[in-house]
Amino acid sequence: xxxxxxxxxxxxxxxxxxxxxxxxxxxxxxxxxxxxxxxxxxxxxxxxxxxxxxxxxxxxxxxxxxxxxxxxxxxxxxxxxxxxxxxxxxxxxxxxxxxxxxxxxxxxxxxxxxxxxxxxxxxxxxxxxxxxxxxxxxxxxxxxxxxxxxxxxxxxxxxxxxxxxxxxxxxxxxxxxxxxxxxxxxxxxxxxxxxxxxxxxxxxxxxxxxxxxxxxxxxxxxxxxxxxxxxxxxxxxxxxxxxxxxxxxxxxxxxxxxxxxxxxxxxxxxxxxxxxxxxxxxxxxxxxxxxxxxxxxxxxxx
Numbered sequence: 001x002x003x004x005x006x007x008x009x010x011x012x013x014x015x016x017x018x019x020x021x022x023x024x025x026x027x028x029x030x031x032x033x034x035x036x037x038x039x040x041x042x043x044x045x046x047x048x049x050x051x052x053x054x055x056x057x058x059x060x061x062x063x064x065x066x067x068x069x070x071x072x073x074x075x076x077x078x079x080x081x082x083x084x085x086x087x088x089x090x091x092x093x094x095x096x097x098x099x100x101x102x103x104x105x106x107x108x109x110x111x112x113x114x115x116x117x118x119x120x121x122x123x124x125x126x127x128x129x130x131x132x133x134x135x136x137x138x139x140x141x142x143x144x145x146x147x148x149x150x151x152x153x154x155x156x157x158x159x160x161x162x163x164x165x166x167x168x169x170x171x172x173x174x175x176x177x178x179x180x181x182x183x184x185x186x187x188x189x190x191x192x193x194x195x196x197x198x199x200x201x202x203x204x205x206x207x208x209x210x211x212x213x214x215x216x217x218x219x220x221x222x223x224x225x226x227x228x229x230x231x232x233x234x235x236x237x238x239x240x241x242x243x244x245x246x247x248x249x250x251x252x253x254x255x256x257x258x259x260x261x262x263x264x265x266x267x268x269x270x271x272x273x274x275x276x277x278x279x280x281x282x283x284x285x286x287x288x289x290x291x292x293x294x295x296x297x298x299x300x301x302x
Contacts (some may be wrong), residue, residue, distance in 0.1 A: 004034075004069070006051040006061055009267050010082065012279060018047070022061065030057045032064045039073035046114060050080040054266055059085060059104075066111050078114045082264035082278055083242045087122035088214065105129035119264050119278060120213050120241040123162070138166075138241045139173055140281040142211060145239045145260045146174070148274060151207040153234065157198075159224045160184050163212050170211070180208070182224050196223040198231045207234045215240040215261070217247040225255040243268055243275070 003014035019035035047069055051062045062079065069077050089100035108116060109131045117134040118126065120141075127133045146154065155178040156171050158164040164181050171179045180203070185195035208228050210221055215238065225236050235257040243261035249270050252259065261268065262278045 002045065002047045002074075004047055004049045004065060006049060006065060007058070010050065010052045010263060010278075012048075012050050012080070020065070024057075030060050030064065032061060032068060034065070034068050034072060036069075036072055038071075042073050042075050044076060045074065046076040046078060047074045048078045048080055050082075052082055052265060053085045054083075059107075063107070063111065066113075076114050077111070079108065079111070079116045081108075081116065081118045082262075084118045084121050084126050087126050090123050090125035101125055102129060119262070119282065122213050136282045138211075138213070139170060141241060141262060141276060141278075142170060142209075142239055143174065144276055144281055145209065145237070148260065149207065149209065149235075149237055149258070151235070153206040155180055155203070155206050155208055157208045157210040157224065157228065158182060159210055159212055159220050166213075167211055178206075182227065184220060184223060193219050193223055196227040198224070198227045200231055203228065203231045203233045205232060205234045208236045210236065210238045212238075212240050214242045214244060215259075216244045218245065218251055219247075222251050222255055225252075229255070243273070249273070 001014075002016045002018055003012055004018040004020070005011045020032055021035070022030060022032050024030050049062060049065050049069070051058060053059050053062070066077055066079075084104070086100035086104050089098070092099055105126065113132060115132045115134055116130055117136060119136040120138040121127060121135060127135050156167055157180050158167040159182050161183065167179055171177045181199045183195070183197045183199070184193050186193055210224055212220070215221060221238050228236050236255065237258045237260065238252075238256050239260045241262055242265045243259075244265055245268065249259075249272055252272065256272075258274065259272055260274045260276065262276050262281065264278050268275050
């Protein structure tokens, strides 16, 4: 089993990793060259390409690496995408828009990967559209978050109807934790959020953990945090699987007592954020029959 880590800041350690170099042509096209001699015949050894998708060039590099491996003689190729691109564009909201997630999944399926693993996709649409998909849930991540918070009165918070379905299952798996549901209204024309509601009469000082898959601009979570405080919440924490944080962190000051995320999208350096390495919370990635070199990998606690 060989590993090709395309992102220098997101590495799955491997005894047999593939080196490479990249550059960009003057016309703007990314390019890649593997440090891997071709095999004299098609080998049955599998190669897993791991890539964080933060921009379109990252996605293109994944496709180029796939082609390069196949031309070198490796036909058993798998893909690891910690953050699946365009997962939020899983339905048509206004006329004239593309169904972006369909476009990305069609391209991935065209690569004929042995398997594709991804972490906590936005909805069931991604695994429904992807061939040979292996979904890594956020359960172990949230477990570690709860250990870090160390609260005796913790309640999980679903920030909207989309998160509620997953959180009901998660709350049950974590020992039937109490769950508070929230609601918001979104203007589909401009994305503006209003009407934040918390369906609880009085939280009586209980600590709250908002759990969701993605934090982009953060307006959902500032609105929910204010609504929780209005219902007498204690400390308020945010746990998001994929931290984009395009709006920065200043808006969370005074509203959130802590933010916890993984390195699935990017590395975050902020004193108010605890980042958990995805490799330490997702042992499914390192199953011995696929990843024999990881059998002795230790599980780390935040």
